[in-house]
Structure formats: C-alpha cells, structure tokens
Amino acid sequence: MKQLIFITLFCSFNLLSIGQSPIDTIPPYQKFKAMPEFRLLQTDSSWLAKKDLPTYDYTAIIYFSPECSHCQYEATEIVKKIDSVKNVLFVWASYRDFEDIKKFYYKYKLNLYPNMKVGRDPKYLIPSFYQVKFTPFVAIYDNKKEFLKAWEMGVEMPELIEFINRK
Numbered sequence: 001m002k003q004l005i006f007i008t009l010f011c012s013f014n015l016l017s018i019g020q021s022p023i024d025t026i027p028p029y030q031k032f033k034a035m036p037e038f039r040l041l042q043t044d045s046s047w048l049a050k051k052d053l054p055t056y057d058y059t060a061i062i063y064f065s066p067e068c069s070h071c072q073y074e075a076t077e078i079v080k081k082i083d084s085v086k087n088v089l090f091v092w093a094s095y096r097d098f099e100d101i102k103k104f105y106y107k108y109k110l111n112l113y114p115n116m117k118v119g120r121d122p123k124y125l126i127p128s129f130y131q132v133k134f135t136p137f138v139a140i141y142d143n144k145k146e147f148l149k150a151w152e153m154g155v156e157m158p159e160l161i162e163f164i165n166r167k
Contacts, residue, residue: 027131035059035145036129040093040119043102043111048091048119055143056089056115058164063126063137064094066104071136074154075108081157082113088140088164092118093126140164 028036040048053059064071078090092110094101098120110116121127130137136154140163141147149163 028129029139029147029150033146035061035141035147036125038093038121038125039123040091040117040121041098042117042119043105048117050145053091053117053145054089057087057143058148059089059091059141059143059145060160061091061093061126061130061139061141063121063130063132063135064092064104065135066094066096066100068135070134070154072104072108074136074138075104075110077157079109079113081161082115084157084161085164086115088160089115089117092116093121094119095121095124095127 035050037050042048062071062074064074075092078085090110092105094104101118101120105111105118110118126132127137130139130150132152134153137150137152138155138160139147139150140160151159
C-alpha cells in the first residue's frame with residue numbers, strides 16, 4: 001500500500017511539472033544586443049524615444065533614483081569629467097516622481113550639457129529590461145545602439161573613460 005501511495009504521488013508531481021519551464025533568470029539585456037525601445041518624459045515635458053537619440057560614439061543608459069546618494073555621486077563625477085566623455089550620450093532614466101527628477105537634473109547641472117538627456121520612464125520599461133537591483137545601473141552601447149557592457153552598481157569614471165578609449 002505504501003508503494004502504491006509513493007508511486008501515485010511521484011507520478012502526480014511529475015505530471016504537474018510537465019509544461020512548466022524553469023524561471024528565466026537571464027535579463028533581456030544579456031540576451032539581446034539591441035538597445036531597448038523606450039519613451040522617456042523629459043524635464044521639458046517632451047518625449048524622448050530610442051529612435052530620437054542623437055548619434056554619439058557611445059550611449060550610456062543610467063537608471064537612477066533622484067534621492068540615491070550613489071546616483072548623486074555618479075552625476076557629480078560625470079560632470080567633473082565631462083571633457084573626457086563628450087563622445088558619450090548619457091540617458092538618465094527614473095521611475096520616480098517627475099518633480100524630483102527635474103530637481104536632480106538642475107541640481108547636478110545636467111541641463112548644461114548637450115550629451116545629457118534626463119527623463120521619467122512611466123512604463124517602468126528600463127528597470128524591467130535590465131532587471132535593475134541597485135541604482136545607479138549603467139549600460140553602455142556603441143554608435144549602432146548595440147550592447148557593450150553593464151555596471152550593475154554604477155561605474156567609476158576612470159573605468160568608463162578607459163573603456164571608451166579602449167574601443
């Protein structure tokens with residue numbers, strides 16, 4: 001009788017698992033080279049989509065939170081080294097409150113540089129695509145908008161400068 005119960009339970013568990021695929025833990029950005037399609041509400045209330053991006057040697061997508069001290073540090077360091085990264089378009093995206101994003105944009109003087117785009121991702125597409133766990137998250141793409149590298153906890157400027165000068 002015990003054997004019959006064991007066999008019945010074993011078969012039931014096996015039947016339940018048929019058709020169920022394992023959870024895919026690989027983020028889309030690691031499977032697809034192309035930059036994701038997105039639409040950001042910019043600080044001037046206009047929309048910015050992937051197709052609207054100006055062409056630079058590199059495009060860095062930075063997912064950030066305005067109140068995040070690491071994100072604030074990242075913005076400060078990028079601005080300090082702006083002359084070394086003029087060939088990089090920085091696209092700052094956040095899901096946070098639009099007014100907080102605007103304050104961040106002006107506080108860190110990102111508005112002074114043509115290679116800085118900042119906006120709100122109202123559909124939460126960017127953090128989903130990259131499966132962001134920490135901010136700032138930085139992904140860099142080449143001039144064809146193909147993925148090159150990601151830094152899941154932000155990037156130090158010397159490392160970014162070395163990376164873009166090496167390519």
